[in-house]
Amino acid sequence: MTAPRVLIQHQDFDVSAELAALRAGDARVGAVCSFVGTVRDRNEGASVSAMELEHYPGMTEKCIEAIIDRAVARFGIFxxxxxxxxxxxxxxxxxxxxxxxxxxxxxxxxxxxFIMDYLKSEAPFWKKEQIPEGARWVDARVSDEQALARWAQIPAH
Structure with a gap:
């Protein structure tokens, strides 16, 4: 059975185990690349003591699946x-x-x-940070939109 391409979960994940499972049994694989995003203790000049992430169940997974499909078509990843x-x-x-x-x-x-840039800009997630002044929702960043826009300028392979 193939592992799902997209998981939305409360529990932590084991990067090493996930990478091993992704490439297991596929002798075509010559490269594995990964990115792990972590919670920072500062954002926009404020100290962050905690963060809460919410999503739109069903829609979020479908959106990320579509992003992966575009990456497969564009880059020929396995x-x-x-x-x-x-x-x-x-x-x-x-x-x-x-x-x-x-x-x-x-x-x-x-x-x-590519997947990370689109994930940051298109996937329906909402972040609420706890800062000394109280809770605040985190808005999309201009830099995320700029990162997304540059893919339109880079030709597909």
């Missing part, structure tokens, strides 16, 4: 896995894993970054 945590998180906690496999490193690096 496999992909996105795990995104929800619920309460603390600084240093892992939030997200994006992992891809391909024949060569260039495609893996680009596909991993």
């Amino acid at each position: 496999g992909a896995r996105v795990i995104h945590r929800i619920g309460p998180l603390q600084p240093l906690d892992q939030i997200v894993l994006v992992a891809v496999t391909s024949a060569h490193r260039g495609m893996s690096f680009q596909a991993c970054e």
Whole structure:
């Protein structure tokens, strides 16, 4: 049985185990690239003591599946896995894993970054941070939109 490409979960994940499972039994794989996002203790100049992530069940998974499909079509990757945590998180906690496999490193690096850029801008997640002044919702960043826009300028392979 093939592991799901997208998991939204409360519990933490084991990066090493996820990477091993992603490439297991696929002799075509010459490159595995991954990105792990973690909770920082500061954001926009404020100290962050905790974060809570919410999502739109069903829609979130469908959106991420579509992002992965675009990465497969664009970069010819063999496999992909996105795990995104929800619920309460603390600084240093892992939030997200994006992992891809391909024949060569260039495609893996680009596909991993592509998936993460689209994930940050398109997937329906909401972040609420606890700062000294109280709770605040985190807005999308201009830099995330700029990262997404540059993919329109980079030709597909």
